[in-house]
Amino acid sequence: MRPKLKFLSEDLIRQIVDESVGILCKLGVELNNVEVLSMLSDYGAEVDIPNNHVTLKEDIIQKALDTSPKSFKLYDVSGVETNDFSGYKVHFTPGSAALNILDYHDNRIRKPLTSDYIKYAKLVNGLDHIKSQSTAIIPADVHDKISDSYRLFLSLLYGDKPVITGTFTIEAFEVMKNMQITVRGTEAELKEKPLTVFSACPTSPLKWSDVTSQNVVDCARYSIPVEFISMPLSGFIAPVTLTGTLVQHTAETLSGIVISQLTNPGAPMLYGGSPAIFDVRYETTPMGAIETMMIDCAYNEIGKYLGLPTQAYIALSDAKQLDAQAGLETGIGATLAALSGINSISGPGMLDFESCFSLEKLALDNEICGMTLRMLEGITPKEDFPTLPRLEELLQEGHLLISDHSMKYLNEEQYFPKPIIDRANRPRWIDEGSLTLGERAHRQVKESLDQYSSNSLSDDVKKELVRLMEKEAKKYGMDALPARDV
Amino acid sequence: MELLEQISISLQKGDHQKVYDLTKEAINNNLPPKEILDDGLLVGMNVISEKFRMHEIFLPHVLLAAKAMYAGLDQLKPLFIEGEMPNRGKVVIGTVHGDLHDIGKNLVGIMLKGAGFEVIDLGKNVPAENFVETAISEEADVIGMSTLLTTTVPVMKNVIELLKSKQPNGKVKTIIGGAPITGEVAMEMGATTYGYDAANAVERVKQLVGDR
Numbered sequence: 018m019r020p021k022l023k024f025l026s027e028d029l030i031r032q033i034v035d036e037s038v039g040i041l042c043k044l045g046v047e048l049n050n051v052e053v054l055s056m057l058s059d060y061g062a063e064v065d066i067p068n069n070h071v072t073l074k075e076d077i078i079q080k081a082l083d084t085s086p087k088s089f090k091l092y093d094v095s096g097v098e099t100n101d102f103s104g105y106k107v108h109f110t111p112g113s114a115a116l117n118i119l120d121y122h123d124n125r126i127r128k129p130l131t132s133d134y135i136k137y138a139k140l141v142n143g144l145d146h147i148k149s150q151s152t153a154i155i156p157a158d159v160h161d162k163i164s165d166s167y168r169l170f171l172s173l174l175y176g177d178k179p180v181i182t183g184t185f186t187i188e189a190f191e192v193m194k195n196m197q198i199t200v201r202g203t204e205a206e207l208k209e210k211p212l213t214v215f216s217a218c219p220t221s222p223l224k225w226s227d228v229t230s231q232n233v234v235d236c237a238r239y240s241i242p243v244e245f246i247s248m249p250l251s252g253f254i255a256p257v258t259l260t261g262t263l264v265q266h267t268a269e270t271l272s273g274i275v276i277s278q279l280t281n282p283g284a285p286m287l288y289g290g291s292p293a294i295f296d297v298r299y300e301t302t303p304m305g306a307i308e309t310m311m312i313d314c315a316y317n318e319i320g321k322y323l324g325l326p327t328q329a330y331i332a333l334s335d336a337k338q339l340d341a342q343a344g345l346e347t348g349i350g351a352t353l354a355a356l357s358g359i360n361s362i363s364g365p366g367m368l369d370f371e372s373c374f375s376l377e378k379l380a381l382d383n384e385i386c387g388m389t390l391r392m393l394e395g396i397t398p399k400e401d402f403p404t405l406p407r408l409e410e411l412l413q414e415g416h417l418l419i420s421d422h423s424m425k426y427l428n429e430e431q432y433f434p435k436p437i438i439d440r441a442n443r444p445r446w447i448d449e450g451s452l453t454l455g456e457r458a459h460r461q462v463k464e465s466l467d468q469y470s471s472n473s474l475s476d477d478v479k480k481e482l483v484r485l486m487e488k489e490a491k492k493y494g495m496d497a498l499p500a501r502d503v
Numbered sequence: 504m505e506l507l508e509q510i511s512i513s514l515q516k517g518d519h520q521k522v523y524d525l526t527k528e529a530i531n532n533n534l535p536p537k538e539i540l541d542d543g544l545l546v547g548m549n550v551i552s553e554k555f556r557m558h559e560i561f562l563p564h565v566l567l568a569a570k571a572m573y574a575g576l577d578q579l580k581p582l583f584i585e586g587e588m589p590n591r592g593k594v595v596i597g598t599v600h601g602d603l604h605d606i607g608k609n610l611v612g613i614m615l616k617g618a619g620f621e622v623i624d625l626g627k628n629v630p631a632e633n634f635v636e637t638a639i640s641e642e643a644d645v646i647g648m649s650t651l652l653t654t655t656v657p658v659m660k661n662v663i664e665l666l667k668s669k670q671p672n673g674k675v676k677t678i679i680g681g682a683p684i685t686g687e688v689a690m691e692m693g694a695t696t697y698g699y700d701a702a703n704a705v706e707r708v709k710q711l712v713g714d715r
């Protein structure tokens with residue numbers, strides 16, 4: 018039996034959804050994009066263009082929900098299926114878009130560079146339990162107008178796994194789409210086998226910027242999946258109660274679903290978010306707070322109720338270093354998220370309120386993910402009835418270390434984490450250098466990087482990707498891209 | 504208890520109705536407006552600021568107290584002769600061009616207002632010229648800029664340079680803040696200073712304008 022966790026009764030879910038639909042039909046949303054406003058108006062929404070405002074109607078919302086796909090899949094650069102976003106299936110992906118990287122060597126933060134990104138992409142390629150890349154850091158050694166497309170470019174050049182990403186501007190969409198078409202061959206094949214998910218953030222409360230609403234439209238047109246990232250902050254720019262926050266999150270996310278589905282019915286979407294409580298003592302948005310995690314798991318239940326696959330920023334920490342807090346917040350988050358069946362769990366590798374990325378933490382978190390995924394397998398009998406003969410064997414042999422039953426099921430029943438997780442006895446631990454968690458994680462990072470060979474794209478495709486990127490960089494006065502020989 | 508002390512205490516409790524009533528009473532008793540302000544409202548607000556700075560109380564308490572302060576202050580304002588109203592300083596604040604993150608900036612604005620500064624909030628995605636023109640035409644003391652994106656950090660430099668070219672005497676000081684901003688970044692951008700949260704911002708802005 019797959020273990021499951023629920024925070025909301027179906028009655029409460031219905032109440033939350035009804036309330037949020039009511040809000041969309043009464044208060045509506047601010048939408049700073051004339052093209053999107055006029056589209057909504059064509060479908061009968063009440064639009065006030067001078068005031069950038071739209072009030073929705075129940076039937077429009079229902080129509081959008083009716084065409085929302087219940088599931089979709091992602092495929093790696095060579096077209097192999099990696100992520101099935103359906104039902105209670107869960108997949109982990111690194112946290113995204115950190116401002117800083119935590120440098121192992123001096124334990125200080127700094128701006129990430131191209132070389133960091135390449136290491137990151139290579140590392141992700143080798144991590145078993147991380148099913149997609151995310152554009153986790155923003156290299157600071159390119160023009161900021163290409164910082165979004167450049168991350169995707171490096172991910173496609175060095176990694177195999179699909180990419181969770183997003184644009185910072187309307188203009189960047191074009192080249193980011195073209196890179197994907199280059200990898201797949203044709204627009205139709207890209208549609209058939211999605212390679213990326215684009216994050217699209219409404220602004221709490223109840224607002225869509227020009228850029229993000231346009232991104233939703235552009236993605237929908239090419240059937241590029243989007244994840245809606247609504248971020249109500251409980252007690253600050255959302256009600257202080259978790260239920261009230263859920264109502265606001267539902268309303269904001271539903272408005273995104275409407276924009277996407279009216280543009281292109283059936284366009285793939287993840288019902289996502291990055292809500293948080295607001296800690297009035299520190300003026301921060303703690304991702305590791307238990308209440309934040311409860312909101313995540315609960316809106317995922319609402320997404321499932323509405324029939325959509327889900328996503329959340331959870332399984333990450335607000336700690337500044339790879340310390341006990343980093344482990345506990347990530348571990349609790351991963352466990353709760355997996356039990357709740359959040360389909361795309363964004364978080365591993367991330368520290369400091371989504372603002373700092375650590376390769377060492379990512380390697381550690383990969384183990385947390387491994388354990389969590391094992392937990393989801395649950396407890397199922399495997400030739401356990403009768404157990405009597407096994408005990409007879411045990412009494413006779415004195416152990417079951419090499420019994421047929423053990424040999425058959427050992428690897429299924431037990432997950433063996435990499436030696437980042439310390440399971441040695443003390444003398445052996447001392448013998449092997451008394452390594453701290455950070456040292457073990459760093460060793461793992463180095464090993465994974467050593468094992469990397471190359472990704473599976475052909476040289477021709479890579480050349481075309483480079484050409485596209487260089488052309489884009491030239492637009493902003495960059496005659497050459499940073500060196501990539503790390 | 505003396506009336507002014509009662510005003511200070513009610514303000515600290517965040518009881519805006521009581522501060523309103525007591526201020527009215529003080530005005531009716533012909534107490535000089537400057538005394539009501541200095542020995543009543545500001546005494547209370549200074550206690551609150553200090554407790555906030557020491558992390559003894561948190562944002563909501565300060566906001567309640569600030570609301571209470573304005574319940575009194577708004578009645579006093581018309582009683583001051585033009586130019587006589589003590590003024591802590593004027594701050595033009597906004598999120599720089601290209602960035603739509605305004606939560607932190609808003610918080611800083613609210614707290615500056617609470618601390619008695621006049622705040623002109625230009626909103627988000629603010630072009631450099633707006634910052635500079637407003638600061639000059641409004642005779643502001645400080646420009647406060649916020650950004651949360653790596654990509655828009657350099658935009659702050661544009662504002663600071665434009666300011667320098669339009670007003671080389673350095674009369675208008677600059678303070679910057681937001682997740683990517685550190686002391687080092689502030690130096691690089693040429694800002695006068697930086698702040699890392701709302702309490703810190705208030706403290707730094709106070710330093711910038713000097714005690715008045």
Ligand code: B12
Pocket residue numbers: 113114115116117155183184185216217218219220221228229246248291299300301302369370371372601602603604605606607608610611647648649650651652653654678679680681682697698699700701703704
């Ligand atoms: C909420 C949020 C949003 C909301 C913003 C809503 C709003 N009205 O502001 C929305 C959803 C709209 C959003 C959008 C985007 N976001 Co955002 N967002 C955040 C998040 C989670 C929290 C920010 C926040 O409000 N914090 C709470 C406030 C109180 O804290 P604060 O802003 O830091 O402010 C405090 C201090 O910094 C200081 N301060 C701030 N300003 C000033 C000014 C002065 C003068 C002083 C003295 C002090 C000061 O005092 C404040 C009070 O304590 C951050 C994560 C993070 N760790 O910061 C990401 C984050 C900033 N966002 C990020 C990104 C990538 C985006 C998008 C580009 C995503 C996308 N693809 O669409 C868009 C940007 C659109 C644009 N052009 O601006 C990245 C930035 C990455 C980078 N390297 O630049 C972050 C770090 C998250 C991440 N890892 O992905 N975001």
